[in-house]
Amino acid sequence: MSIWRVLTDAEAVTAEAVSLIQQAGDEAIARHGEFRLVLAGGSTPREIYRRLATSATGIGKWRLYYGDERCLPVDDPRRNSRMVEESGLAAKAGGHFPIPAELGAEAAASAYAWTIESALPFDLVLLGVGEDGHTASLFPGHVWPETDLVVAVHDAPKPPADRVSLSPRALRDCRHMLVIATGVAKADALHRWQAGDPLPIHAVTRGISHTVLVDASYVTG
Numbered sequence: 001m002s003i004w005r006v007l008t009d010a011e012a013v014t015a016e017a018v019s020l021i022q023q024a025g026d027e028a029i030a031r032h033g034e035f036r037l038v039l040a041g042g043s044t045p046r047e048i049y050r051r052l053a054t055s056a057t058g059i060g061k062w063r064l065y066y067g068d069e070r071c072l073p074v075d076d077p078r079r080n081s082r083m084v085e086e087s088g089l090a091a092k093a094g095g096h097f098p099i100p101a102e103l104g105a106e107a108a109a110s111a112y113a114w115t116i117e118s119a120l121p122f123d124l125v126l127l128g129v130g131e132d133g134h135t136a137s138l139f140p141g142h143v144w145p146e147t148d149l150v151v152a153v154h155d156a157p158k159p160p161a162d163r164v165s166l167s168p169r170a171l172r173d174c175r176h177m178l179v180i181a182t183g184v185a186k187a188d189a190l191h192r193w194q195a196g197d198p199l200p201i202h203a204v205t206r207g208i209s210h211t212v213l214v215d216a217s218y219v220t221g
């Protein structure tokens with residue numbers, strides 16, 4: 001079942017995402033003593049991470065994983081892990097598990113599959129959406145083996161070309177899935193997704209419960 005919530009603006013999406021992640025964290029810790037959270041990359045979640053770093057309760061029991069990473073040196077500012085570290089969230093969490101994408105896509109995918117295998121099912125997977133309907137680093141026109149947990153990505157249309165991504169199989173193995181998208185540039189992809197176009201975001205969410213937080217530009221866009 002999908003729940004779509006159209007909020008007034010990006011700030012409202014940020015605030016609601018923080019609240020829903022905190023709720024999922026409290027629920028997971030009560031259930032099994034820790035919170036296994038998969039983080040989205042890109043720029044939309046940056047402020048969410050900053051707020052969680054300063055306000056989240058129980059964060060010492062949070063274990064942070066990544067939906068994808070760019071194949072760049074660990075200190076490259078374009079890395080998703082750098083965004084999380086700079087937000088302060090990585091240092092506050094009980095566990096932080098970046099994708100070793102600096103090793104190269106294939107080696108990193110193989111190593112990270114071992115890392116996440118014992119973390120499944122995730123408690124919450126946070127995802128962004130690209131203007132072309134990609135999510136994580138799963139892009140239109142690409143194919144990925146059904147059984148793999150983590151995939152190596154090359155010729156990604158969103159630079160850098162080489163990336164590592166959790167597969168649909170891994171991303172879907174979760175108790176909660178939260179998708180965030182703001183800005184008029186995402187409106188077309190969101191409408192296509194809702195229309196059932198075979199986009200990567202559709203492949204990842206179809207048939208499982210998920211919540212989508214969008215801002216008003218989804219309506220006006």
Ligand code: 6PG
Nearest residue numbers: 041042043044128129130135136
């Ligand atoms: C990445 C992200 C990617 C991102 C979307 C949305 O590494 O680029 O994982 O999937 O979530 O492209 O990006 P924005 O939040 O910057 O719009």
